[in-house]
Amino acid sequence: MASKRDHGLLGDGSDDGVFMIKSKSPSKSAFQNKLASTKRSRASMPTERMLLTAIRTLKPTVIIGVAAVGGTFTPEVLQTMAKINKRPIIFALSNPTSKAECSAEEAYRHTAGRALFACGSPYDPVKLDGKTFVPRQGNNSYIFPGIGLGAIASGTRLVTDEMFMAAAHTLAQLVSEADLDQGSLYPALPRIREVSARIAAAVRSTSSPVSRPVIRVSPIARAWAIRR
Numbered sequence: 001m002a003s004k005r006d007h008g009l010l011g012d013g014s015d016d017g018v019f020m021i022k023s024k025s026p027s028k029s030a031f032q033n034k035l036a037s038t039k040r041s042r043a044s045m046p047t048e049r050m051l052l053t054a055i056r057t058l059k060p061t062v063i064i065g066v067a068a069v070g071g072t073f074t075p076e077v078l079q080t081m082a083k084i085n086k087r088p089i090i091f092a093l094s095n096p097t098s099k100a101e102c103s104a105e106e107a108y109r110h111t112a113g114r115a116l117f118a119c120g121s122p123y124d125p126v127k128l129d130g131k132t133f134v135p136r137q138g139n140n141s142y143i144f145p146g147i148g149l150g151a152i153a154s155g156t157r158l159v160t161d162e163m164f165m166a167a168a169h170t171l172a173q174l175v176s177e178a179d180l181d182q183g184s185l186y187p188a189l190p191r192i193r194e195v196s197a198r199i200a201a202a203v204r205s206t207s208s209p210v211s212r213p214v215i216r217v218s219p220i221a222r223a224w225a226i227r228r
Contacts, residue, residue: 019054021050051063052080062088063091065094065100066094067094069099070098070101071101072101078102078107078110081111085114088114088116089185090107091118091185092119092120093118097123105123108133117185118135118137118186122137123135133182134182134188135183136185136189137186141189142171143199145199146170146196147167147199147200147203149197149199149203150167150199150202150203150206151163153200154203158207160206166199167202167203169202170198171195174195174198
């Protein structure tokens with residue numbers, strides 16, 4: 001939402017582009033206004049059917065699973081996402097794998113290899129139609145070390161929303177075309193030191209004079225942190 005606001009993409013607040021469905025009962029959230037034109041009652045509709053109906057109606061570019069209900073992203077859900085998106089983005093973030101909304105193999109197979117996939121639990125590479133797809137885990141190790149390093153380097157006393165946004169944008173910019181071509185939403189973990197350094201630089205440039213510093217960090221300590 002912060003990113004959409006910064007780019008002037010938010011409307012009057014009635015439709016922010018993010019819609020939620022509860023795992024245990026249908027959520028009376030904003031997306032129901034979008035579904036109001038149909039006559040069937042949602043009160044008795046199973047969650048998985050409501051999800052599919054919502055996808056067909058709202059045509060989202062991304063679906064995110066965090067409810068720890070295994071198998072929520074059914075083949076039909078994934079196929080529908082592939083019908084409405086050239087590169088459907090699938091976040092199956094629940095863990096362990098028994099609670100995952102779908103596996104990496106399912107995500108790639110049911111989208112004809114077009115999914116950009118991230119998972120909460122690690123999966124091995126998937127071979128499909130002669131091509132290898134590499135799922136990558138949505139792990140906080142991509143963000144937190146860089147934010148911590150940037151905070152130390154800047155001597156800031158506050159870690160702000162703007163710093164997290166700068167970290168997110170920097171991480172996104174570090175995803176290469178080769179990553180996307182193999183269905184990956186994150187850089188490879190062997191690049192984590194580079195990723196952390198780039199994020200730290202972005203966080204450092206984002207910190208304002210107002211937030212610096214109550215506790216001063218010596219140049220020696222700062223240089224040591226950056227070398228580490």
